[in-house]
Amino acid sequence: TWSWLKMSFTGALEVLIEMKNQNVKFTKDTYVLAFAICYKLNSPESFKICTTLREEALLKGEILSRRACCFAVALALNQNEVAKAVSIFSQIMNPESIACTNLNVIIHIQSNTLENLIETLTNAAEGNLSKFVKRCMFSEEVLAKVREKVKDVPALLAKFDEIYGKLHVSGQVTNYSLDAVLCYTPRDRKSHTLLLNKRMVSRRTFRPLNQSLLAE
Structure with a gap:
């Protein structure tokens, strides 16, 4: 195929x-x-x-x-x-679209700027939570890549797991893959x-x- x-x-x-x-x-x-x-x-x-x-x-x-x-x-x-x-x-x-948000995360992963990556996720999870403010959405697939990247750094892993939970609670995680997000056409x-x-x-x-x- x-x-x-x-x-x-x-x-x-x-x-x-x-x-x-x-x-x-x-x-x-x-x-x-x-x-x-x-x-x-x-x-x-x-x-x-x-x-x-x-x-x-x-x-x-x-x-x-x-x-x-x-x-x-x-x-x-x-x-x-x-x-x-x-x-x-x-x-x-x-660069405020869901595609940009997730591409930015991948850039941090591949650039090995892990502390900046965790800071980015933290700001998204703990920033202005008003229902009138558009929240960043993250692909479950992309977040799995983050976890894989920080798994050998205990302090960053603990922080990530905390942020991951907050993102889920606030409805900021989607099951769509990055490829699906990129290729979506209205x-x-x-x-x-x-x-x-x-x-x-x-x-x-x-x-x-x-x-x-x-x-x-």
Whole structure:
């Protein structure tokens, strides 16, 4: 099943790259789709493509959406490019979404900034608990990674377990994985898949991508 999906993602990415090579202007949603595909492929090659597309967009003065940047951050983390992930994350305006919250935790984990990580979780659990203030939501999967990281440091483990309990009591833990959070699309938005399928049908006669970003 995964090999079939990988082929589908690869084909979709080739279509997007050919659009780029033919100077078809990317919209904000197109960048989201491109970065999401790169994230799903999760390879050094797809990371390079994502990085190139992002840098080209920034040079042109285009504004990338928070969602597109989240996919770029997640891909960088999956490729152990922590410094790149930190750089991209630092440029996200209003990083207050559930995806940003959990990506920030993963950044702390992979950067080994454990005390800052515990402080971040503490502030989320013990901060303003007014029902009128939007609370940070954490993925159970991500919190499990935190526990695994601090399990050999008794003081941090004890503090984490205390915070973990508070987060559960205040309803700030979701069973959705980070991948599910990243890929969630509100129902009222148009299907990117439908748009992509239309592009693929109309461009079946494309020449080989020998001058595409894949060759860089």
